[in-house]
């Protein structure tokens with residue numbers, strides 16, 4: 001498939017027709033008023049109650065299964081044309097009932113699902129399971145469907161996407177990377193085509209015209225990043241930018257303006273890997289920027305790095321490991337002032353010079369190569385801490401990126417000037433109906449409700465899980481841990497069992513790899529540097545005796561097919577080598593084995609040297625754990641993980657609060673959208 005948008009002939013009527021449909025409003029989206037005190041109080045109470053009702057919600061959603069089943073036999077007897085005709089007839093009824101702020105009609109939705117299920121059986125050779133109907137009903141109801149890994153979320157989404165598209169809603173199916181967006185669109189396209197629905201794909205590098213075409217399709221597959229940035233561009237084009245920004249951009253002309261828009265507004269979205277998009281990505285603000293370079297700035301950053309290299313840890317500055325924060329001591333401040341005296345203009349103000357010094361120390365000491373970034377083709381490229389994926393067009397701000405470039409001896413790129421910014425939180429809340437799917441929603445149910453107004457519905461598995469989970473083994477040193485994993489691998493490989501080892505960073509994967517090599521064990525390492533091959537390598541991880549080392553969720557979304565002989569030997573074994581900051585990510589790793597009721601085993605082999613215990617205030621916890629037995633060590637690691645989760649949740653809350661108040665602040669270079 002080319003990068004160009006995929007289109008289907010026989011496009012259905014655009015939602016421009018019909019009573020409530022978008023053409024009436026040029027760019028439909030939900031506008032959220034600032035809540036008053038009473039609303040806030042009610043919301044606070046609801047945010048405690050709503051996330052706890054997951055079980056009840058699931059029971060209500062099951063109501064879609066029986067009426068869909070009742071249609072199955074009748075639909076099976078129909079020819080393809082008759083089936084299509086039935087969908088056409090249903091379309092009008094769906095359009096009348098599927099309106100914002102009203103729950104979907106169960107009987108009509110069930111009939112739509114039954115039609116899609118029948119068509120899918122004929123076209124893709126896969127009939128949706130009952131639990132998939134329940135999951136899709138959660139989606140059209142504007143909820144998050146929590147479905148275990150391997151339960152077939154990609155196929156489930158088609159039920160919701162076709163139904164909403166037939167109802168006239170432009171549908172966005174949002175995934176985390178280009179590969180998944182393309183793959184899912186390509187696989188499911190014949191099914192959409194059966195109903196005359198066209199499919200568009202938006203990936204990196206696509207020209208604006210092709211984007212517009214793709215967004216004009218009934219269903220558009222895209223990544224969260226492309227989508228959010230396209231929205232930001234639209235907001236700029238809509239000319240809502242005020243003040244300084246408008247001057248910077250010049251007038252954006254009246255009639256010409258509509259032609260510049262990429263999207264048709266924010267109607268209905270199904271967000272795959274919802275936890276990753278709504279929570280992990282939510283820590284990073286979206287910034288639309290352009291480059292502005294200046295030789296003077298480059299010199300300033302070089303001076304800052306040189307100065308920071310002259311400062312001594314413990315004497316001039318201290319490090320707070322848990323928050324990755326650095327602080328200058330009184331001696332350090334005096335030293336910075338002394339050095340700065342010879343450097344001129346930009347170094348004169350105290351806040352300025354100390355800010356520069358701290359930024360340079362951060363670049364040198366807390367942002368690590370092969371963990372937070374890699375250097376490729378002479379460029380510093382950020383690595384997503386959670387996925388291990390490279391983010392080629394993300395940059396640290398306030399000179400930090402340039403300082404890291406100096407540290408690595410790379411050419412200095414231009415500083416970015418912000419044109420517009422917003423957070424994913426604020427972006428997704430603007431959908432008129434938002435939904436999602438994830439394997440791990442329960443841990444963040446409270447946050448999803450508070451921030452996005454999204455309830456989580458837990459969907460049962462199609463078959464009972466046969467995953468064996470062994471208790472954690474916690475060793476004292478990291479070395480002992482790597483050796484123990486290598487030994488375990490050797491034992492398993494001899495029996496033909498494949499092993500997937502999850503690590504926390506690219507650097508850790510490399511250490512693991514060295515230990516495996518020393519032990520003479522053949523293996524493949526999946527690092528962020530191999531973005532393109534990621535899915536293929538993960539897909540192979542179920543072959544007999546295969547050992548794969550990967551950052552915790554690299555290759556997520558790829559199905560691991562288990563060879564027949566492996567099933568008999570107990571399935572894929574997943575070994576977690578380090579706890580992540582979030583329990584959720586650990587559960588995702590566990591979900592790589594024993595999918596769809598197959599056999600599989602998960603265990604963690606950890607150590608007290610792990611990063612999660614690195615904070616200075618955790619020193620006593622670590623000391624006690626060393627003295628205590630295995631149970632004490634396990635408790636120590638759990639405690640550290642819960643602490644990290646709380647810390648990150650607070651950071652996300654602060655970011656959102658900050659983002660909300662930006663609207664009202666003037667001291668800001670770009671407009672907060």
Ligand SMILES: Nc1ncnc2c1ncn2[C@@H]1O[C@H](COP(=O)(O)OP(=O)(O)OP(=O)(O)O)[C@@H](O)[C@H]1O
Pocket residue numbers: 126127128129132147148149150151152153154155439556557558559
């Ligand atoms: N109803 C069905 N009938 C037959 N096969 C199915 C059905 N639903 C899903 N599958 C198959 O199950 C496998 C897993 O699906 P998929 O990769 O979408 O799962 P997932 O829930 O997205 O997993 P992950 O959370 O790891 O991304 C795929 O090979 C898919 O084709």
